[in-house]
Amino acid sequence: MNGRVTAANGRSEGRPSRQINVVLRSAEPPLISSAVPEREPSPSPNPVSQHSLFQEIQKELDQLVGLDQIKELVFEIYALLQVAQMRSEAGLLSGGHVFHMIFKGNPGTGKTTVARIIAKLFQKMGVLNKGHLVEVERADLVGEYIGHTAQKTRDLVKKALGGILFIDEAYSLARGGEKDFGKEAIDTLVKAMEDHKNQFVLILAGYSDEIDYFMSTNPGLHSRFPIQMEFPDYNLDQLIQISELMAKERDYILMPQSLGKLKEHLQNEKEQRLHAFSNARYVRNLIEKSIRNQSVRLLNQYVTGNPGKLELMTLRPEDFKLNGKLQ
């Protein structure tokens, strides 16, 4: 992966929004940053920009099926930042919050997607000045000789300054024990969290039990990650909703018979793969495969002339014939 840097997700359609009844204020001043004295008054508020800011974040959250607790937690962070600003304006202490997080969940449950939304929230609220996401895994951090790991890790932290460093399968850093270079990466990260306080947010992500094991083997780490989010597996109905959403985003529709076929297929895969079932990512791959199948079917079917608009949009049950394994 080598430290992929991605911008926040900017999809535009969504289901109805939850009503937020708080006073909305300016996005400009950094709220919780070591660079700003905690009692310094903020510039005058600009309710309009702040209002549209949260609407934008909320729109992105609303596009995600399920994840109710995660959505509540994101709102909690937003509320904290808003009130911190009001407190700062009232001359009260408002800083000192730690935002490093643990994301627990199986593959494809929305961890990276939510991390991007949070990065955007932090950027808009002035906590992080760039709001980008640097997504890494063990191989990006761990080197091949003494000192190499520390250098690689420091470089990635540097790249993440002003944004979020997202470490997928974080527990793999502890897999080789004391002698493994993974330990060097952990120590370097802990040091970076002190050296660059408030300049980046670290998110450790992975399977729930493995993250728990990882934290238990590093007792000093626990208190450094006060925010924990659990990403549950999607149930069958949610996977179907996600399928419809993904098809719609691509200008396709699913016939009722296609939905039936999809449901049956997803149920089997979920039962067979258990923890290895990659939830919404599996659905995305499935929809994309069916779109390829539909293209082949249409080309074979319409040797002369073109299919009509509805035909071009429709994914039929036969398009869900899957030869070969999807991930």
Ligand SMILES: Nc1ncnc2c1ncn2[C@@H]1O[C@H](COP(=O)(O)OP(=O)(O)OP(=O)(O)O)[C@@H](O)[C@H]1O
């Ligand atoms: N609740 C959801 N509603 C709609 N789409 C979703 C939802 N959750 C995830 N997706 C989509 O599924 C795909 C995979 O999601 P994402 O990469 O965020 O999962 P992840 O938990 O980070 O996976 P991994 O741990 O394997 O990296 C993305 O295309 C994302 O947009």
